[in-house]
Amino acid sequence: xxxxxxxxxxxxxxxxxxxxxxxxxxxxxxxxxxxxxxxxxxxxxxxxxxxxxxxxxxxxxxxxxxxxxxxxxxxxxxxxxxxxxxxxxxxxxxxxxxxxxxxxxxxxxxxxxxxxxxxxxxxxxxxxxxxxxxxxxxxxxxxxxxxxxxxxxxxxxxxxxxxxxxxxxxxxxxxxxxxxxxxxxxxxxxxxxxxxxxxxxxxxxxxxxxxxxxxxxxxxxxxxxxxxxxxxxxxxxxxxxxxxxxxxxxxxxxxxxxxxxxxxxxxxxxxxxxxxxxxxxxxxxxxxxxxxxxxxxxxxxxxxxxxxxxxxxxxxxxxxxxxxxxxxxxxxxxxxxxxxxxxxxxxxxxxxxxxxxxxxxxxxxxxxxxxxxxxxxxxxxxxxxxxxxx
Amino acid sequence: xxxxxxxxxxxxxxxxxxxxxxxxxxxxxxxxxxxxxxxxxxxxxxxxxxxxxxxxxxxxxxxxxxxxxxxxxxxxxxxxxxxxxxxxxxxxxxxxxxxxxxxxxxxxxxxxxxxxxxxxxxxxxxxxxxxxxxxxxxxxxxxxxxxxxxxxxxxxxxxxxxxxxxxxxxxxxxxxxxxxxxxxxxxxxxxxxxxxxxxxxxxxxxxxxxxxxxxxxxxxxxxxxxxxxxxxxxxxxxxxxxxxxxxxxxxxxxxxxxxxxxxxxxxxxxxxxxxxxxxxxxxxxxxxxxxxxxxxxxxxxxxxxxxxxxxxxxxxxxxxxxxxxxxxxxxxxxxxxxxxxxxxxxxxxxxxxxxxxxxxxxxxxxxxxxxxxxxxxxxxxxxxxxxxxxxxxxxxxxxxxxx
Numbered sequence: 001x002x003x004x005x006x007x008x009x010x011x012x013x014x015x016x017x018x019x020x021x022x023x024x025x026x027x028x029x030x031x032x033x034x035x036x037x038x039x040x041x042x043x044x045x046x047x048x049x050x051x052x053x054x055x056x057x058x059x060x061x062x063x064x065x066x067x068x069x070x071x072x073x074x075x076x077x078x079x080x081x082x083x084x085x086x087x088x089x090x091x092x093x094x095x096x097x098x099x100x101x102x103x104x105x106x107x108x109x110x111x112x113x114x115x116x117x118x119x120x121x122x123x124x125x126x127x128x129x130x131x132x133x134x135x136x137x138x139x140x141x142x143x144x145x146x147x148x149x150x151x152x153x154x155x156x157x158x159x160x161x162x163x164x165x166x167x168x169x170x171x172x173x174x175x176x177x178x179x180x181x182x183x184x185x186x187x188x189x190x191x192x193x194x195x196x197x198x199x200x201x202x203x204x205x206x207x208x209x210x211x212x213x214x215x216x217x218x219x220x221x222x223x224x225x226x227x228x229x230x231x232x233x234x235x236x237x238x239x240x241x242x243x244x245x246x247x248x249x250x251x252x253x254x255x256x257x258x259x260x261x262x263x264x265x266x267x268x269x270x271x272x273x274x275x276x277x278x279x280x281x282x283x284x285x286x287x288x289x290x291x292x293x294x295x296x297x298x299x300x301x302x303x304x305x306x307x308x309x310x311x312x313x314x315x316x317x318x319x320x321x322x323x324x325x326x327x328x329x330x331x332x333x334x335x336x337x338x339x340x341x342x343x344x345x346x347x348x349x350x351x352x353x354x355x356x357x358x359x360x361x362x363x364x365x366x367x368x369x370x371x372x373x374x375x376x377x378x379x380x381x382x383x384x385x386x387x388x389x390x
Numbered sequence: 391x392x393x394x395x396x397x398x399x400x401x402x403x404x405x406x407x408x409x410x411x412x413x414x415x416x417x418x419x420x421x422x423x424x425x426x427x428x429x430x431x432x433x434x435x436x437x438x439x440x441x442x443x444x445x446x447x448x449x450x451x452x453x454x455x456x457x458x459x460x461x462x463x464x465x466x467x468x469x470x471x472x473x474x475x476x477x478x479x480x481x482x483x484x485x486x487x488x489x490x491x492x493x494x495x496x497x498x499x500x501x502x503x504x505x506x507x508x509x510x511x512x513x514x515x516x517x518x519x520x521x522x523x524x525x526x527x528x529x530x531x532x533x534x535x536x537x538x539x540x541x542x543x544x545x546x547x548x549x550x551x552x553x554x555x556x557x558x559x560x561x562x563x564x565x566x567x568x569x570x571x572x573x574x575x576x577x578x579x580x581x582x583x584x585x586x587x588x589x590x591x592x593x594x595x596x597x598x599x600x601x602x603x604x605x606x607x608x609x610x611x612x613x614x615x616x617x618x619x620x621x622x623x624x625x626x627x628x629x630x631x632x633x634x635x636x637x638x639x640x641x642x643x644x645x646x647x648x649x650x651x652x653x654x655x656x657x658x659x660x661x662x663x664x665x666x667x668x669x670x671x672x673x674x675x676x677x678x679x680x681x682x683x684x685x686x687x688x689x690x691x692x693x694x695x696x697x698x699x700x701x702x703x704x705x706x707x708x709x710x711x712x713x714x715x716x717x718x719x720x721x722x723x724x725x726x727x728x729x730x731x732x733x734x735x736x737x738x739x740x741x742x743x744x745x746x747x748x749x750x751x752x753x754x755x756x757x758x759x760x761x762x763x764x765x766x767x768x769x770x771x772x773x774x775x776x777x778x779x780x781x782x783x784x785x786x787x788x789x790x791x792x793x
Contacts, residue, residue: 362661
């Protein structure tokens with residue numbers, strides 16, 4: 001990359017794509033196991049729907065969809081990807097699973113995948129790189145130009161707590177209940193260039209910022225930023241990175257559709273110019289969502305109003321419904337509403353499953369069954385406490 | 391002066407002390423081997439050989455007899471634990487989802503049998519001995535494979551496949567050598583009914599004992615819950631019961647224990663096994679197994695048939711490596727990983743000699759001839775095979791990176 005470098009590719013407005021980081025599981029023990037290169041070699045013998053790549057360790061895999069416009073085709077592609085992976089994994093006696101963390105893996109057992117960039121990262125960050133064996137979903141939303149992307153990025157940051165809470169699937173980490181619904185973002189937070197992007201609202205300013213950091217030797221490429229949302233100039237997108245990888249591809253598709261429909265609403269209703277004030281309560285709200293999930297209490301930095309994440313989601317759902325109708329993603333919106341009113345997020349399923357079996361290995365293997373689509377029977381637990389209130 | 395409170399001179403050494411001394415030697419030598427970047431089992435074997443040589447010297451000097459019976463019981467118990475552990479690596483589910491693996495397994499065992507049999511015939515060994523040698527050498531050493539994969543903390547396709555194919559070819563070897571035993575009796579003039587009845591009794595009986603043991607194991611395990619010490623105790627108790635039952639009923643302990651491990655895994659629909667961790671126990675069993683078996687090798691027999699032994703090693707290696715390599719792509723891995731898996735299947739160990747012992751109970755002559763060829767092959771392939779396996783795991787990138 002040269003210094004001029006950050007040319008923002010133009011994408012189709014509101015197009016979307018999904019990346020999922022997945023776990024490779026040993027069928028006997030439920031532990032993470034090595035096998036990414038074998039599985040990739042096997043599944044790419046036939047044409048693979050979407051794309052599949054190695055990640056930083058041999059027990060991790062990244063799949064991505066092609067550029068999609070609507071919920072249903074996106075869901076179809078994700079299902080096809082899932083089926084191809086499961087078929088291949090069966091022949092290698094592996095399981096594939098979602099979830100933001102592996103509940104009991106020990107980071108020092110991980111083997112760094114042999115590629116120059118990964119070796120560089122491992123060398124630079126030491127144990128962080130191995131502890132970074134966490135699994136996220138990234139949702140890309142197409143933008144027409146860099147300035148629009150930055151504007152959308154900052155507007156979208158208000159919805160980050162919702163995204164975190166809805167996708168949270170990492171309550172267990174290194175063998176303990178972290179008390180967080182989403183513990184994964186705590187691991188990400190250990191990196192120096194994580195958190196929110198700086199408040200820059202036009203593309204040339206962003207390019208100057210990047211050039212400066214690069215000249216100072218702080219970063220080499222956009223990949224060195226671990227921000228919650230970051231622009232991806234070469235794709236012409238913004239990339240929302242706060243989602244834990246859900247336990248099913250169906251959830252992954254719904255989450256992407258939810259981001260898309262919010263973006264449509266934001267772009268259709270340009271708001272008055274923003275100020276950095278929008279970030280006053282950002283870290284607080286983000287923590288609330290990580291810690292308490294849908295029960296987290298959000299503070300509106302401007303008005304001081306407090307409301308729970310689930311109330312925030314239900315309010316948003318009402319506002320985006322007309323846009324969902326336009327985009328053909330009403331099913332996805334209904335699904336989000338169902339999670340909030342009855343089913344809860346994946347972290348809740350994980351805790352219920354663990355409480356039933358008292359075995360983290362069993363939890364992992366049941367998560368893998370959920371990923372395959374042969375759903376483990378819903379745990380018999382007390383009915384959900386919450387009824388949506390507005 | 392009354393000195394009767396003092397022990398007699400020379401003092402009588404309790405048999406258990408011999409095992410203790412051997413264990414101490416083995417633990418230290420294992421660490422020594424590890425510092426030389428060799429698999430630890432090199433150290434265990436060296437300690438055992440040293441100990442055996444010491445015992446030999448004592449015997450020649452007519453000072454002390456090694457407590458052979460005690461050592462033999464200890465050896466068989468450690469082997470029992472190892473076989474049970476390896477049996478658990480047989481995933482019938484995997485074989486069902488990837489039937490080409492079963493084809494690989496049958497092909498490599500069959501080819502290894504045919505190749506070894508033919509070459510042994512060239513050396514003028516009689517057909518029954520050839521068949522017995524060929525059936526026993528189909529098996530990869532469960533002990534070596536378990537020891538090396540554990541020590542290197544290997545994970546991945548080469549590791550898993552080596553373990554699976556080892557468990558399977560060990561099962562074939564036990565079954566086939568048992569059948570041959572029956573056939574050889576017929577040659578010796580036994581009745582036709584004998585010929586079928588005896589192997590049938592051995593195989594069906596051993597499997598039945600295994601199934602009962604597996605059910606019992608899972609039943610008690612589900613009651614024990616998560617108490618680690620309790621789980622280990624249940625495992626040791628069931629292994630010992632299956633072993634004792636097989637010996638008492640004159641069945642095959644080797645087959646019973648391998649099958650018991652495999653049944654445990656198959657019957658475990660509630661996944662109780664995932665909550666257990668028997669690693670440390672089989673780790674200890676492995677140390678003692680290698681040390682004890684090396685201590686008890688009768689080196690007088692070592693060099694009487696070295697030429698057929700070398701030929702055996704070469705053709706067995708060729709057959710196994712070529713077959714597993716060729717079948718690699720059919721089973722979903724590359725030729726290269728197939729080759730590495732083939733290299734992983736070379737180790738042989740004293741488990742093969744125990745098979746011979748089983749035979750010798752019924753047919754001492756046959757056992758005598760086969761041991762002359764097998765003993766040197768086992769000694770070479772225990773260490774040489776451990777090295778090829780260790781290299782295969784390193785080349786495949788499945789071994790843990792060095793610290």
